[in-house]
Amino acid sequence: MNTSTPFNPAYEEIIKFIASGVTPQSLVEFQVSETVKERVAELIFREKNETLSTEEKSELDHYMVLEHLLRLAKAHAYEFITEE
Amino acid sequence: MDRPYLNKELRRLVASRADFLCEYCLIEEKYTALGCTIDHIISIKHGGSSDADNLAYCCVFCNRFKGSDIGSIVWKNKEFIRFYHPRWDNWSEHFQLDDSHIQPLTTIGEVTARILGFNDQPRLLERRILISKKRYPSSSAINKMNL
Numbered sequence: 001m002n003t004s005t006p007f008n009p010a011y012e013e014i015i016k017f018i019a020s021g022v023t024p025q026s027l028v029e030f031q032v033s034e035t036v037k038e039r040v041a042e043l044i045f046r047e048k049n050e051t052l053s054t055e056e057k058s059e060l061d062h063y064m065v066l067e068h069l070l071r072l073a074k075a076h077a078y079e080f081i082t083e084e
Numbered sequence: 085m086d087r088p089y090l091n092k093e094l095r096r097l098v099a100s101r102a103d104f105l106c107e108y109c110l111i112e113e114k115y116t117a118l119g120c121t122i123d124h125i126i127s128i129k130h131g132g133s134s135d136a137d138n139l140a141y142c143c144v145f146c147n148r149f150k151g152s153d154i155g156s157i158v159w160k161n162k163e164f165i166r167f168y169h170p171r172w173d174n175w176s177e178h179f180q181l182d183d184s185h186i187q188p189l190t191t192i193g194e195v196t197a198r199i200l201g202f203n204d205q206p207r208l209l210e211r212r213i214l215i216s217k218k219r220y221p222s223s224s225a226i227n228k229m230n231l
Binding site for chain 1: 085087114115116117118119121122127128129144145147148151152206209210213214217219
């Protein structure tokens with residue numbers, strides 16, 4: 001089966017984060033790198049100024065899904081932490 | 085149009101001035117994964133500057149939904165209403181937290197909540213869980229909500 005290379009750089013970070021073993025504590029502390037944050041900010045800015053390609057729009061859509069998923073997971077993780 | 089360069093010092097000022105909260109929906113940055121971005125309150129398209137008084141700390145959802153808009157129309161009286169402006173306005177005058185909903189109290193609050201998607205289903209779900217874990221509103225958000 002052919003699997004395409006993910007073009008979304010956040011995937012790699014998140015996949016490595018999961019693969020290395022997630023604890024509730026590491027999850028609540030998790031944030032993507034400055035590089036990915038910068039990429040998201042760039043895409044949002046360019047969307048505002050109507051210079052986003054279809055692929056980039058799809059990339060930004062993926063970030064939004066990841067953000068939602070991780071916000072939920074991070075919030076739930078507090079169930080398993082007694083103190084910060 | 086190139087994205088204006090905002091130096092580290094200016095970014096730090098915007099973040100700390102906001103107490104690391106999104107200045108619109110008041111989620112604290114640490115409960116996000118992508119962090120917060122810096123929003124031009126009046127978009128560059130509409131002549132907004134990159135001075136500190138036109139910048140706001142803003143989560144990725146609020147920032148993306150806001151786009152380059154500066155307000156919206158209220159159709160019943162065909163009136164254009166500007167968005168909530170974090171530097172000019174008090175949050176608690178325009179919004180009120182009602183369970184997990186951010187209820188608008190004014191027309192400014194109404195257009196802002198609608199366009200920025202404050203009460204879209206995914207965000208209500210996030211807020212509901214954060215509230216149940218006592219992570220929203222955070223202590224500095226409580227101040228802004230005037231609770």
